[in-house]
Amino acid sequence: MQTIEQHITTKGIRVTAMRLLIYKFLAERSNAVTLSDIEKAFDKVDRTTLYRTIKTFEDKGIVHQINEGSTGTKYALCKTNCKCELETDLHLHFHCNNCEETICLTDYKIPKVEVPDGFIAENANLVLKGICNKCS
Amino acid sequence: MQTIEQHITTKGIRVTAMRLLIYKFLAERSNAVTLSDIEKAFDKVDRTTLYRTIKTFEDKGIVHQINEGSTGTKYALCKTNCKCELETDLHLHFHCNNCEETICLTDYKIPKVEVPDGFIAENANLVLKGICNKCS
DNA sequence: AATATACGTGCAACAATAGTGCATTGGACT
């Protein structure tokens, strides 16, 4: 079991107080969050820092982004050994139209889909919308 | 074969010059467009009108929305008899990381996916990212 | 240890996208 510090370090970025805070915030919840969710949680932190921290995390494969239709991108932690690869790692997301939460269903992978000749798929984003288990 | 006017009318909204223009603009291209794409195309039109027209179209099932990660929602016309239903109508979208175009692959349906107990999926949004046929 | 360097953070400003309220226009209907 890696510590968060070790995990961040092995991804090739420095450990800072801010990054640990943001990481822990994300780790505490199973739902994807927007930048402003994080901003509200720590009212001392500058928006820009959050923005850049999340961007760094994304570049280094620590978080992934989800677009589910409501305005604003959401983010969630990747699993420890996720490489965000199409065939193996990409899971589906569920957006509840009632509570508006977006949940990572990490155990539900995106099925293999056919694409027309000439198209090369490298990445995928599948969001199901409906009613989640808490709201149904 | 329905005229555009008939199609709009049967969806339960009035035909106006603006709506015809926007409809035709969408019909002319196979790619999904953002609101500002439309805005640039008709520089006489107010953004608010576009925004509300698209919203009306969306509510009435004339267009569908696609979220593909780059900022801004994109829109494309639904097929004539599309009801935007999960099992039958929802097709996949392809976003090219090179030319940044988003293409409706209307003949490629979203495969049936399993969701955990308690979740009820009503809608889905699947965007593949990679290189399109023109750029590969 | 002292210095140089690179990185992280915060501030300020800007740009793009979303959304609302209100006055006016214009078509549909009697």
Next chain:
DNA sequence: AGTCCAATGCACTATTGTTGCACGTATATT
């Protein structure tokens, strides 16, 4: 024609995404 309601346009506000710069702190170099 006059009434009514939907559609449009204008002005304004809110939210989200983004960049440049200055400063401080951690890291590397000697």
